[in-house]
Amino acid sequence: MKIAVDAMGGDFAPEQIVFGAVRAARKYHCEVVLVGDEPRIREVLRRERGWEELGIRIHHASEVIEMGEHPADAVRMKKDSSIVVATRLVKEGECDAVLSAGSTGAAVTAAQLILKRIRGIGRPTIATPIPTPKGVTMLLDSGANVDSRPVHLVQSGMMGAIYAEYVFGIKAPKVGLLNIGEEETKGNEQAKETYQLLKAMHTINFCGNAEGRDIPKGNFDVVICDGFVGNVVLKFAEGLAKTIMKLIKEAIRESGVLAKLGAFLLMPALKKLGKRLDVSEYGGAPLLGVNGVCIISHGSSNAKSICSAIGVANDYVNGNVLDHIRDALAKEEILTNDGEKK
Amino acid sequence: MKIAVDAMGGDFAPEQIVFGAVRAARKYHCEVVLVGDEPRIREVLRRERGWEELGIRIHHASEVIEMGEHPADAVRMKKDSSIVVATRLVKEGECDAVLSAGSTGAAVTAAQLILKRIRGIGRPTIATPIPTPKGVTMLLDSGANVDSRPVHLVQSGMMGAIYAEYVFGIKAPKVGLLNIGEEETKGNEQAKETYQLLKAMHTINFCGNAEGRDIPKGNFDVVICDGFVGNVVLKFAEGLAKTIMKLIKEAIRESGVLAKLGAFLLMPALKKLGKRLDVSEYGGAPLLGVNGVCIISHGSSNAKSICSAIGVANDYVNGNVLDHIRDALAKEEILTNDGEKK
Incomplete structure (x- = not known):
């Protein structure tokens, strides 16, 4: 499993996000792409001994979407923001999952615009x-x-x-x-x-x-x-x-x-x-209904919750959840019978 | 203040209701009419020394609306149920307030049918x-x-x-x-x-x-x-x-x-x-918007909460809340501008 982590999103970013990612790379033996301001991420990584031997790399992104910004506008304008770039890595097949503890609205909007809804799903939902x-x-x-x-x-x-x-x-x-x-x-x-x-x-x-x-x-x-x-x-x-x-x-x-x-x-x-x-044992809430694994963590996430969230993403990817959702949509007519017709 | 108390409503009725009423009569020097099965109420009262010197009397009602019953049907059918009789005492000016810890639906329906909504109020609401x-x-x-x-x-x-x-x-x-x-x-x-x-x-x-x-x-x-x-x-x-x-x-x-x-x-x-x-310090939730003081207590109310609820009813009556509501409706046009017109 290879996960794109928005290293700049969250109250304690990038420190706690990076520390959590390193912990997860050790614990779950997964690959992590830290997306965000390269010099800042590198500075935090320097405090983690032996990170170079783990499957961790940095993908630079020059912008950050702040908490107060209008999600849709920000996602459209800031093409090089950490959450947009991280989501794009999933879209392009570069990563299997994306994780962010930044603006929930921005993460949801990025997922909807870039990964798109699963065919047949009316609205993606957050499952806490x-x-x-x-x-x-x-x-x-x-x-x-x-x-x-x-x-x-x-x-x-x-x-x-x-x-x-x-x-x-x-x-x-x-x-x-x-x-x-x-x-x-x-x-x-x-x-x-x-x-x-x-x-x-x-x-x-x-x-x-x-x-x-x-x-x-x-x-x-x-x-x-x-x-x-x-x-x-x-x-x-x-x-x-x-x-x-x-x-x-x-x-x-x-x-x-x-x-x-x-x-x-x-x-x-x-x-x-x-x-x-x-x-924080459960780390994050999955956004369900888009074509990709997307986990939204709480803004106040610390290293421990980020690590758990990456574990959750791991199980999410291995569980083939997206395929099961597509199968269910094909199997049960009620699921795609739009309420408008009633 | 004279309050009609549904002595048969609540998980611990009539005991805790009667004990609470006696306590309130002592504490607030108010009159209490206990509505319900007279022999059962009398039996409970017998355990309270000196209750005869307080302003307490019993008003017999032969029926009880149970928790599972359909509120509107039950209120219409059981004309001699404790909650219906107690509410009627307020309607007839015999009492200033009614209190019940029985079925919330029945209490609300009885208040709506018997006391009626305040002119201009679309729907009575429970304030907890x-x-x-x-x-x-x-x-x-x-x-x-x-x-x-x-x-x-x-x-x-x-x-x-x-x-x-x-x-x-x-x-x-x-x-x-x-x-x-x-x-x-x-x-x-x-x-x-x-x-x-x-x-x-x-x-x-x-x-x-x-x-x-x-x-x-x-x-x-x-x-x-x-x-x-x-x-x-x-x-x-x-x-x-x-x-x-x-x-x-x-x-x-x-x-x-x-x-x-x-x-x-x-x-x-x-x-x-x-x-x-x-x-339980606050005793009960007022039903606001009907022509009368109506307090709904939790089904699990004990003597203490019933006593507090009677205290609340006392303040409710003395605060002239109903008059203030009528005044406000007359003063502010938005309050009676039905949303349907929009």
């Missing part, structure tokens, strides 16, 4: 892995598209299920439709129509509606929703986790020496738990 | 108070309606702001529109249209888009969204909180004696924090 007590739940779409038509949600369900099966190794993954109740008559128009399509499908293991609480409990392997809802839920979870951590720290700081000792003694158990629920 | 490090954020609509039109969301914003001001005493409450980004061009069609209406209003303090993470951080006093999104977010939060608690307990159980000692020493600080974030 959420750690749960039972393993991992893929939530998709987690923000690529809003006002999706039922057929788009159904396609998301199919792609998420294939990903869960061939990348995470879950047999017949349980697919749920995010809704406000268990009954099939519940929900908004989008959910009710989508339910009927999912129910009629035979290529996925549709298990009915998932409620908000089913996500953290891990009751489904794949949960489908509109990108508006997915984005709100994920950002809510992020904010809640940060707020709770902050409040616990405050509570300990304000309390007496016994509570402080208690926190100290409890730390190892909590750290172990934290590791189990650590999103 | 969420404790945050900065105080409390009202999230509405938290599940009464889906596929709402922009004008409905705008009305929710107005009602939520009035509630925050006159019940929680927050001056010029900050109102945010739940969306997937800060910029006004972000979001689905519903959010984009609603943004433009909110921006043009002068009776509320609209502060722009709120992202998912802004809710737990407490960056807004009122957050408006479609009931589909609100329901998913609240159930997600509930599930996440339960899952984290379960995992922490497991982690402690599986670890050594030192970690167990640590947990013991840390407990008082965590309990204090838990109290600060305890939803």
Whole structure:
């Protein structure tokens, strides 16, 4: 596996990206092409002993797309930006996958414009892995598209299920439709129509509606929703986790020496738990539905999460996910029956 | 203040409901009418010494609407159910407010059918108070309606702001529109249209888009969204909180004696924090937009939360919220300009 890594994207780029790539090259024995400002990347690499013996090379790109820029405009204008060049390496068959922790909008747009959608897929979706007590739940779409038509949600369900099966190794993954109740008559128009399509499908293991609480409990392997809802839920979870951590720290700081000792003694158990629920173990969210393997990492990614993300890309490529998606589209008519006709 | 309490609604009814009502009658010196099966209520009351000296009386109702029943059918058929009778007591001027911890759908339907919507309000909404490090954020609509039109969301914003001001005493409450980004061009069609209406209003303090993470951080006093999104977010939060608690307990159980000692020493600080974030301190969610004060409590309510909810109803009645809502509707044209015309 040969992966193009956008070395300039992310809050801690290029340092953490480069360190993560080196770690992954050692761990997964894969080839890595670091795309970005060559002198800066070289300077960071110099701090990593023995990197020359790994399958790492640098591909210079003179521009960077910043977080604030309009994705479509930036991708069109900055032809020599790290994310555009990295995506092009996949298009040209030079690399098998592309990874970026930079602007999500830019990465999605670059993938859509350069790699193009898989024939039959209406809208590519971002699938975010959420750690749960039972393993991992893929939530998709987690923000690529809003006002999706039922057929788009159904396609998301199919792609998420294939990903869960061939990348995470879950047999017949349980697919749920995010809704406000268990009954099939519940929900908004989008959910009710989508339910009927999912129910009629035979290529996925549709298990009915998932409620908000089913996500953290891990009751489904794949949960489908509109990108508006997915984005709100994920950002809510992020904010809640940060707020709770902050409040616990405050509570300990304000309390007496016994509570402080208690926190100290409890730390190892909590750290172990934290590791189990650590999103960075999953490294990144795949963009599903384009002709190429594309992984989007969180802006705050460190070397560890970049390394995990490259591992994920490795499994993604080896799982032949794209071929399985194309097969499913050919096999099941509902998947390409555009909602507009209804 | 005289409140009609549905004594039969809730997972721990009638016991916890009756105990909570007695506690509230003592604490707030209000009158309480316990509506439901008289012999059962009397039996519970017998365990509370001195209840006869409080302003508590029983109003018999022979039926109960169960959680699984279809709300509209049940409300129409079971004319002598506790929730229908309790709501009717408000309609007839016998009571100032109604409170139920039973089926939310039944309580909302009873309020809509018996109390009717406030003239000009398109759809009543449930406003759920969420404790945050900065105080409390009202999230509405938290599940009464889906596929709402922009004008409905705008009305929710107005009602939520009035509630925050006159019940929680927050001056010029900050109102945010739940969306997937800060910029006004972000979001689905519903959010984009609603943004433009909110921006043009002068009776509320609209502060722009709120992202998912802004809710737990407490960056807004009122957050408006479609009931589909609100329901998913609240159930997600509930599930996440339960899952984290379960995992922490497991982690402690599986670890050594030192970690167990640590947990013991840390407990008082965590309990204090838990109290600060305890939803039951706010007791219940008001249903806004009907001609009467109606509070919906969580099905798992205990005596403490019922008591808090009666306190909330007290403030709700004393804050003249309904009059303020009617005034606002008369003052601001945008509030009654139906989205259909656009």
